[in-house]
């Protein structure tokens with residue numbers, strides 16, 4: 001299994017990360033255990049979650065995903081085999097949100113408790129918090145690293161300007177720096193990352209672990225119209241993709257998949273993996289079959305012509 005370093009953290013990960021927002025949402029506890037077992041059996045061991053997952057599911061309050069992971073670590077006694085990424089800062093209700101020193105101190109203890117572990121490999125700021133000085137946030141992360149509670153830090157959903165300024169604060173004050181960025185990036189949603197974040201990550205040698213790598217399942221090609229997706233839990237997320245450009249992307253995925261005897265979801269992940277700036281795309285699955293399909297992407301190398309074909313089909317402005 002190919003491995004890559006998360007920025008300069010010294011932490012090596014496989015080229016695909018499993019997304020944990022399904023735990024306690026579209027995968028119940030038993031299914032989550034099956035998925036996690038199958039992940040390790042397949043040779044992958046990198047899992048991304050967040051304190052807030054999956055609060056949007058009816059009856060949930062946040063913390064469900066970490067709780068299931070914690071039960072699985074305990075049941076299997078395998079915490080040390082997994083590279084565990086989680087996040088802090090998204091609103092959890094009752095004013096629990098943001099990146100202040102006091103809040104992070106409390107939130108990390110809550111995450112460690114739910115996860116039934118004493119350390120987190122990659123602790124990420126889930127979203128920017130402009131009301132907290134960046135030196136304060138990085139200062140508490142420095143304390144947590146010294147205490148052995150977290151190993152490295154990352155950022156998610158930051159603008160290029162705010163990411164760059166955080167990196168400068170780290171340098172100036174001799175504080176730990178964000179080693180990774182977790183942006184939204186996939187064959188359909190390209191401009192947010194490609195316009196300026198990518199250059200910032202490359203310049204600073206950050207690891208990049210994009211989310212929504214499958215555009216919430218759209219890039220698997222299993223839905224061909226919004227109506228087909230309408231009754232699914234992700235209906236609200238995928239409906240924006242059913243337009244001319246979305247259909248053009250699915251056609252090119254179909255074509256490349258046929259040529260390479262692969263599946264569209266694998267090709268969509270392999271397109272991300274073909275970018276030198278990408279360390280490991282994050283994708284989730286709700287069945288072991290889906291998971292096995294996604295793992296196949298780590299063995300799929302796209303020829304240059306296929307990468308070009310997909311990039312052209314998904315270009316946001318098409319030359320006349």
Ligand SMILES: NC(=O)c1ccc[n+]([C@@H]2O[C@H](COP(=O)([O-])OP(=O)(O)OC[C@H]3O[C@@H](n4cnc5c(N)ncnc54)[C@H](OP(=O)(O)O)[C@@H]3O)[C@@H](O)[C@H]2O)c1
Nearest residue numbers: 019020021211212213214215216217220283284285286290
């Ligand atoms: N930092 C952030 O703000 C942020 C935001 C969102 C997500 N994330 C992270 O990124 C991860 C990935 O995002 P995501 O899970 O929401 O979306 P995704 O990876 O783009 O889509 C995954 C979904 O697609 C479907 N799928 C997967 N493999 C398939 C296959 N082979 N064939 C058909 N359908 C397949 C499954 O859903 P169904 O079976 O239900 O169709 C699966 O749950 C999350 O789990 C989370 O860790 C981070």
